Amino acid sequence: MKKMLSIALCLFILSVFARNAESKIAFSSNRDGDYEIYIMNNDGTGLTKLTNNATDDIWPVFSPNGSKITFTSNGNGNYEVYVMNSDGTNQTRLTSDSAEDWASDWYDNQIAFTSNRSGTYEVYTMNSDGSNQERLTFNWPFEDADPSCYENKIAFTSNISGGLPPDEASYNIRLLTILDDEHQEERNLTNTGDNGYPRFSPDGTKIAFSSNAHGGSSEIYTMNSSYGDGKTRLTYLNACSQRAHWSPDGFQIAFESDSSGNSEIYVMNSNGSNMVNLTNNSAEDITPAWYENVSPDVPVNISPADGVSGTSLTPTLQASSFLDQNIGNTHQASQWQIRTETGTYSSPLWNSGIDTTNKTAITVPSGNLDYNNIYYWHVRYQDNNDSWSEWSNETSFTTEAEPDPSPYCGDGTCNGTETCSSCPGDCGTCPSPICGNGVCDAGETCSSCPGDCGSCGDGGDDSGSSGGGGKSGCFIATACYGTPMAYEVRVLSRFRDECLLTNPVGKIFVNTYYKISPPIADFIRQHPLLKNTTRKFLKPLIWMAKENQK
Secondary structure (H helix, E strand, C coil): CHHHHHHHHHHHHHHHHCCCCCEEEEEEECCCCCCEEEEEECCCCCCEECCCCCCCEEEEEECCCCCEEEEEECCCCCCEEEEEECCCCCCEECCCCCCCEEEEEEECCEEEEEECCCCCCEEEEEECCCCCCEECCCCCCCCEEEEEEECCEEEEEECCCCCCCCCCCCCEEEEEEECCCCCEEEEECCCCCCEEEEEECCCCCEEEEEECCCCCCCEEEEEECCCCCCCEECCCCCCCEEEEEECCCCCEEEEEECCCCCCEEEEEECCCCCCEECCCCCCCEEEEEEEECCCCCCCCEEECCCCEEEECCCCEEEECCCCCCCCCCCEEEEEEEEECCCCCCCCCCEECCCECCCCCEEECCCCCCCCCCEEEEEEEEEECCCCECCCCCCEEEEECCCCCCCCCCCCCCCCCCCCCCCCHHHHCCCCCCCCCCCCCCCCCCCCCCHHHHCCCCCCCCCCCCCCECCECCCHHHHHHHCCCCCHHHHHHHHHHHHCHHHCHHHHHHHHHHHHHHHHHHHHHHCCHHHHHHHHHHHHHHHHHHHHHCC
């Protein structure tokens, strides 16, 4: 049983300290002579110095998205509030007056800070660029300091106490609730001993603070944030332990303590267990602040729907909107991948790479997908701190079937719209005109070859479009094939002359055709689609005529 508990405890510790490589703790240290701002991993490794000057820089606080750090510096003779990027660059002064201004916390895009510009310390707010500085507490001659913010609530340290003068009153944790633009209310959450440095838990339900209510040095406590009930002592170091700061997931608390003889940064679980000294050196290490860039939420594949068929070869992949637990984080990039088998994507069929444009939808370029294949795809999102989400759960789609090819000249088949004249490669070479072959070929007339084209008689023409016997040409066939010299027209003309005009019934048919066909031919000539349709009807007649001429 003890062995199982030990294993469980080790796994818990490992999960806490290896939870996220983006988990950072900023703090102040005088290890180089004066106080500067440092940053380290949540296990104490990766120490980096962010400020480097001849003044004291203390009390760092991360912005909600971790991209900025406010701190307090006396570089201009008195303490003022500054802001810098979380890598230490672009250090900018936000307050500028003769009073003492101390940075304390962020909420949304504003900064809560402490200032004695009114004569005593009060709580103020300002925009993140230093503009719109406003006073929130009005408790002169008492002091209000160290604000911590959660939504419309601000917890702070105050020595308002039962009518006692300020120099006799103890310090307590006080809660200010902003009701609307004109109304707010305040109440004490502690009433015993000296209490200070409150800090809301990430979900706003708890407040960590320091207190000597038990007697002796200050220790770290937690309590419920609404009314101050449920107070729980977490440390028993018999030393000054203060300035607690929650981990972003609420599982741990960082704080400073001089239990080793000088102030160090410690981390413990939120119930006070597993306390670890992270800094462990002879300098003074104070005012820890914790930030963890939680990876974006895993996106969800939306379209094409999972298992859908008939998808085009250039589908648009669409995924869910970007979501991130870190306030202020934005969608920086996405990466899309497609493969032909479910499972690993070590060698995907198509990879978008890091795409900063097509973040929630992307169209697959042509040339990557084939007809009638199953494909699998997934996507991941990156935030503005370069942290990637996990890959989405893959889904699949099947591409459309390959369509039948449209007929074209050169496909090896003599299609309905092709002739030996328009496409000899498919339909064969048109026979050369020979006078005497029994067919009135192109270039022959009733004058040059009456044996093939018939005698030139009254009403006949010498164009090769007459069928012989002085009759008019094959109007409908000529309209379909575009010229009376077309091979098909000449085959029908010969059939008319050698078959139909040799018997009474055939002559009646030919005479009736000549009466009704001209307007029909004109109509067909004006409508190209009808030409193709009529050719299909004429093909069997042309075949019969050719068979008759053998």
